Amino acid sequence: MAGRIKDEDIALVRERTAIADVISEHVTLKSAGGGNLKGLCPFHDEKTPSFTVSPSRNVYFCHGCGQGGDAIKFLMDTDHLTFVEAVERLAGKAGIQLRYAEAGPAPVRQQQGQKQRLIAAHQAAAEFYAEQLGSAGARPAREFLAQRGFDKSAAERYGCGFAPDAWEQLTRHLRGRGFTSQELVTAGLAREARSGSLIDRFRRRLLWPIRDISGDVIGFGARKLLEDDDGPKYLNTPETPLYKKSHVLYGIDQAKREIARQGRAVIVEGYTDVMACHLAGVPTAVATCGTAFGTDHIGVLRRLLMDTDAFAGEIIFTFDGDAAGQKAALRAFEDDQRFVAQTYIAVGPENMDPCELRLARGDTAVRDLVARREPLIAFALRSVIGRFDLDTAEGRVAALRATAPLVGKIKDRALRPEYARKLAGDLGMEIETVQRAVHAGSGGGAVAPAPRTPVAADSxxxxxxxxxxxxxxxxxxxxxxxxxxxxxxxxxxxxxxxxxxxxxxxxxxxxxxxxxxxxxxxxxxxxxxxxxxxxxxxxxxxxxxxxxxxxxxxxxxxxxxxxxxxxxxxxxxxxxxxxxxxxxxxxxxxxxxxxxxxxxxxxxxxxxxxxxxx
Missing domain, CATH: 1.10.860 (DNAb Helicase; Chain A)
Structure with missing residues (x-):
């Protein structure tokens, strides 16, 4: 597997990229004297330009919010790309063929052309499926969308499509566009049948194209429509060089700018929930694709939330309020300790998901669901306490043993005493007893020393x-x-x-x-x-x-x-x-x-x- 881009190629990309040209696609720049340019910062609201670009040094800096860097960093910040993604995009514009090095001593050349070919195949497939949604055979797919409150405009916005009732219609179409059989198999768009011939992976299903954070189609999610379909309810693209389900968040391409702007991400469970939230005025919704929300997803969101010890973004889960939802919430709380964003849970009335809620009570109800979010720790504590009989001494002690470690794990130490007091009230126990249990659950770590006081900035x-x-x-x-x-x-x-x-x-x-x-x-x-x-x-x-x-x-x-x-x-x-x-x-x-x-x-x-x- 190819590793990092060679340093010489990164340097060449920086050398051949005019930062003013890249930034001018997003910001109107005017001369500021001394060879520098100025404009309104794209990273925070301002009326007086404080965003400075130095073409001679190929760097930028905003004196208002502190954002700065080179053209690569600018693309990472504006389009929320990884370093590699940003370098690859600039290299493509500059006509530079990048070389990659493996983690071992022997350098290799990445088949960069393969990735672009697979992306092109997915884009062609998405266009094919979208066109099929208007066909006579796609009536069940159109009815499915309509029954859930999505009209033609919504279907087009999210690129919804239909896989026709044929074994190799997409395969023939893509071969006619110049893609090889091996490329279609590698992309996960086709598979070999028992006879050895190549057939379409998806058939008689409603499809959603799944895009990465930069907007490229990398896979599909397919929903069963007909009773005689003996496959799973949802069928996703298999693991491919493009599609890694543990890293994929459906809707991230449309939600990324609002997530970064609002400092908030709403995690829902399905494609229709993402659509419902966006259309109802909750544009920060994303969903996992056939897997539980995990550590890799946290990494994707951290990039958007600028999650640090000093920044408190919000992650809002919309789990069901039933036993499975409670289990998922507790698992999310454990994962939450790996990042600093404030984490909440929003449970719909009568356990309705966002799509059902929008259908039953309208857009306002979906927005209210998010607005009434509850801190995840409070939900987790209530869920755990509910397992025990607090009318007995044994039950109260067992509940304390189960909940004190949760309070002890709260990353914001200022909140621990407050939740310790709340826990004492909920359990009907002395505060000192609960505080000792919480302290033991936190590991009894020493308080970090105070940071060194800096000298005055204008001294x-x-x-x-x-x-x-x-x-x-x-x-x-x-x-x-x-x-x-x-x-x-x-x-x-x-x-x-x-x-x-x-x-x-x-x-x-x-x-x-x-x-x-x-x-x-x-x-x-x-x-x-x-x-x-x-x-x-x-x-x-x-x-x-x-x-x-x-x-x-x-x-x-x-x-x-x-x-x-x-x-x-x-x-x-x-x-x-x-x-x-x-x-x-x-x-x-x-x-x-x-x-x-x-x-x-x-x-x-x-x-x-x-x-x-x-």
Missing amino acids: PQSMVEREALKLALQQPVLAGPMFDTLGVENYRDPVHIAVRDAIAEVGGAATGASGAVWIEKVRDACADLAAKARVGELAVEPLRLDAEPDPRYVAATLARLQWGAVTGRIRELKSKVQRINPVERKDEYLALAGELFSLEQHARALREQAVGGL
């Missing part, structure tokens, strides 16, 4: 740190040799420290070359999102210099950077010397005094160098 120290990092990012060839000699002890802002560590991790600024490749290399090495955002910001922020920077300016800036650290050390030494009795601790006093004298001389030299270069 002289912070400004000089920014300037030094800008030189390393924007002018690595010029500034690198001097910049790399200074350690991280010269920085006080934790975010700047993280950026400085990232530069050191990739080999230092002296190893870089001006442009997007170098900036992305540093960004990728950053340990957290704040540092990544700061790299993007500093990459386009003008230097505090009217002319082109030269070695004297670099030396002056780095002297100012050192001066801040040296003067801080001087203050510490002065305080320590003042607290020492020079008679009782003569040797220590003399050593500190000598170090202080040396540092003061160094500080004066740095100050002269800083002033002389500006």
Whole structure:
């Protein structure tokens, strides 16, 4: 199986991609002076342009929301693609044939043409099935949709189709379009019969095309319509090079922008539920395809929700309220601990799913279902408590043992005491007893230390740190040799420290070359999102210099950077010397005094160098 794209090819894609051309497809850009362009940010609402594009460096940055990067990152953010998907799209536009390397030592060439051929075959099949929906034989499919409240317009919006009552009609059609038998089998569109001939995989069924996050058709979901069909109620495309059911969310292509904008995803159980939610005004609905919601699906949604420890998006499940639904909710709660989004459950009246609810009570009822969501932990606790007889001491203790670990697993520690108090009330037990059980269920972990307080953003120290990092990012060839000699002890802002560590991790600024490749290399090495955002910001922020920077300016800036650290050390030494009795601790006093004298001389030299270069 092919692995990552070769670094040389990624660099070539960046080199041949004009970032202004890519961004101009989404944003109106105007000249902002200094060779930069500006426009309204596509990632947050604003009236005054703060979105800056630097064509010379092939990077962008928004001073309003902190989004930044190169053309690859822009496509990842706007179209919610993976890194590989974005590179492949840009490579296709630039006419670049990408090469892939396996995880092992031997590089191989990915059959990139195969993927495009399979996608093309699926698109042709989707068009064929959609056309068949209007045929006489497709009447049961049209009636199925109409009975569930979906008209012709809805069917067209979701590309609904019909697999005709024939054994090889699609196969013949696609062969006539130039696709080989092997391609149709690999795509999961056809299969070999017992006779050895090739036949269609789907027959006499209503079909929904399943698209990936970029909008390409990668498979189909087929619903049984006729009683004499002895197959399963739903039949999906098998696992193929395109279709991995554990990663697929139906409707993600239509829902992705609203999920990202609203910070919310609604998980429903079927294709018609997705359609019903979207048409009723809940555009963030998606569904799994023939498998339970799992870890890989969480990964897909995390990309859209920007799920981090500091961001609280919402995942809303619409499970049934019956025993199976309760079991699914508890399983989802366990999965929820793997990501940070706030998780809720919405149970329809009389256990109706969104499609049934829309038919029975209209669009407003579907929107109200989502609005009345309940925290998943509350639902899970209530479901577990319901298994025990709370009228007996044994029942209450057993219920506590079953529920305390659930409260202990709540990722937001501020919520644990509140749910512990609620649990105590529900069980009729003393709060101290419940709190001890919850603490034991959480593992009794120590409280994390408080983060280091950063210096003020507009302080002289912070400004000089920014300037030094800008030189390393924007002018690595010029500034690198001097910049790399200074350690991280010269920085006080934790975010700047993280950026400085990232530069050191990739080999230092002296190893870089001006442009997007170098900036992305540093960004990728950053340990957290704040540092990544700061790299993007500093990459386009003008230097505090009217002319082109030269070695004297670099030396002056780095002297100012050192001066801040040296003067801080001087203050510490002065305080320590003042607290020492020079008679009782003569040797220590003399050593500190000598170090202080040396540092003061160094500080004066740095100050002269800083002033002389500006």
